[in-house]
Amino acid sequence: MIAPLATLASRLRIKQLRLLIALDEQGSLHRAAEQVAISQPGATKALHEIESTFGTPLFTRTSQGLVANDLGRCVIRYARLIHSDLAHLREEMVGISQGYGGRLAVGIIMGAVPLLMRALTRLRAKQPELSVEIIEDTSARLLGLIDQGRLDLAICRNSVSRRPDAYTCVSLHEEPLVLVAHPEHPLAGSTRLELQQLQGYRWVIFPSNMPMRLLLEREFSQVGLEFPRYPLETASTFTTLSLLREDPELVALMPRDVAQFSEGFGMIRRLPLSLQSRSEPYGVVSRSGASLAPPAQLLLEELQRESATDATSEDRP
Numbered sequence: 001m002i003a004p005l006a007t008l009a010s011r012l013r014i015k016q017l018r019l020l021i022a023l024d025e026q027g028s029l030h031r032a033a034e035q036v037a038i039s040q041p042g043a044t045k046a047l048h049e050i051e052s053t054f055g056t057p058l059f060t061r062t063s064q065g066l067v068a069n070d071l072g073r074c075v076i077r078y079a080r081l082i083h084s085d086l087a088h089l090r091e092e093m094v095g096i097s098q099g100y101g102g103r104l105a106v107g108i109i110m111g112a113v114p115l116l117m118r119a120l121t122r123l124r125a126k127q128p129e130l131s132v133e134i135i136e137d138t139s140a141r142l143l144g145l146i147d148q149g150r151l152d153l154a155i156c157r158n159s160v161s162r163r164p165d166a167y168t169c170v171s172l173h174e175e176p177l178v179l180v181a182h183p184e185h186p187l188a189g190s191t192r193l194e195l196q197q198l199q200g201y202r203w204v205i206f207p208s209n210m211p212m213r214l215l216l217e218r219e220f221s222q223v224g225l226e227f228p229r230y231p232l233e234t235a236s237t238f239t240t241l242s243l244l245r246e247d248p249e250l251v252a253l254m255p256r257d258v259a260q261f262s263e264g265f266g267m268i269r270r271l272p273l274s275l276q277s278r279s280e281p282y283g284v285v286s287r288s289g290a291s292l293a294p295p296a297q298l299l300l301e302e303l304q305r306e307s308a309t310d311a312t313s314e315d316r317p
Helices: 005-011 014-026 029-035 040-054 070-097 110-126 139-147 211-222 237-246 256-264 294-315
Strands: 059-062 065-068 103-108 131-136 153-156 167-173 177-181 203-205 251-255 269-271 282-287
Touching (some): 014 029, 014 040, 014 065, 014 070, 029 040, 065 070, 103 139, 103 294, 110 131, 110 153, 110 237, 110 251, 167 294, 177 256, 203 237, 237 251, 251 256, 282 294
Parallel strands (some): 103 131, 103 153, 203 251
Antiparallel strands (some): 059 065, 153 282, 167 282, 177 251, 177 269
């Protein structure tokens, strides 16, 4: 029986977790003991204490040494996360104590990448020693990382959650979508396209239940067309661009800002399809009731400035 959380929290020690990581790296109790600077009898005792704390064996003893079982690999993975979090904690504390920004972890959906890059450029000009981790993923996965405390904030949509009120969302702006393809796509020279003209082509689309996917499904439904069969599904910007570059027959929806950036390098070409639906705005999302760390607050302010600048530019004739 796996031990309850209260037992794990009261009995586990950081040095024990370091031993697990060393065992995974070395495969030998003797070498692992040397790595964490304890005696081999001490390492043997510590491993016994760890397995007793969890209430289950974590390693299989073989003639070649110790091999983590399924539960052991799970524990080692989280031991690495805890060790990494401690390193980040120290890094942020050092930064705060020395008067500069510390560390910031930000999640981002594809369409907001250009906005984040501009805001980060301004922020890092003011705080050049700020350490920033950027994770690009779907809104649903980013909200999960916020729940776990892995992100300070995310630029995404909280509406995909079953409990959107668990988050604070500062709205930024809409995410206009455009149709894109390889520069030599057969329809690249068209002046105007209808969705019916795209039925013979394969699509790169976002995963199910994501806002961009739902919008595309709505577009096909509104004109009475069957949704594309056998699509390629990905939430990755790089994968989407790579697929389009490799296959001139593919088409995809992409946030306008990302498309403009990629088109500037000749990677893709926008196709003249007018969408009937409007995409849902995204915003800066954080846990409800949790105050933002100073670097996160500064980034939020820069994002709002950039968003306001974008809105002003779009309003100009």
